[in-house]
Amino acid sequence: MTDSISPLSLTDDALRTAQTALDGLALRQEMIGRNIANVDTPGYRAQNVSFENTLQRAQGDSQVLGIVTTRAGHLAAPARPALMQVVSRRGGSVRADDNNVDIDRELTEMAETGIRFQALTQLVSKKLLLLKSIATGR
Numbered sequence: 001m002t003d004s005i006s007p008l009s010l011t012d013d014a015l016r017t018a019q020t021a022l023d024g025l026a027l028r029q030e031m032i033g034r035n036i037a038n039v040d041t042p043g044y045r046a047q048n049v050s051f052e053n054t055l056q057r058a059q060g061d062s063q064v065l066g067i068v069t070t071r072a073g074h075l076a077a078p079a080r081p082a083l084m085q086v087v088s089r090r091g092g093s094v095r096a097d098d099n100n101v102d103i104d105r106e107l108t109e110m111a112e113t114g115i116r117f118q119a120l121t122q123l124v125s126k127k128l129l130l131l132k133s134i135a136t137g138r
Contacts, residue, residue: 024051
């Protein structure tokens with residue numbers, strides 16, 4: 001019987017932070033899609049995902065991410081729910097039907113989120129290629 005290796009056992013703080021950021025960006029993209037789908041729903045309030053401030057604080061503090069040491073050398077996966085809070089978006093124009101979704105803003109945020117997601121995935125990919133080349137000696 002072979003021991004299985006958890007993907008988290010091969011990560012470091014930068015990859016763990018990138019994973020959390022990618023999770024947050026994916027959730028943000030989902031919220032943007034939900035906002036666009038409800039652009040004509042009376043009374044619907046646009047929603048947003050807020051995680052950047054917590055993520056910035058967490059970069060230097062493992063306790064913010066919820067990492068718990070069970071034994072020397074073993075780390076638990078970071079707790080994500082506290083980092084990603086879905087909040088109603090404030091401001092914007094509220095129409096007569098009490099809906100505040102601005103389609104132009106949603107499309108702009110969708111493009112921006114997609115660019116951030118793509119840049120972060122490229123960064124993670126390059127880091128993993130570097131680790132692979134170090135491990136294989138090439």
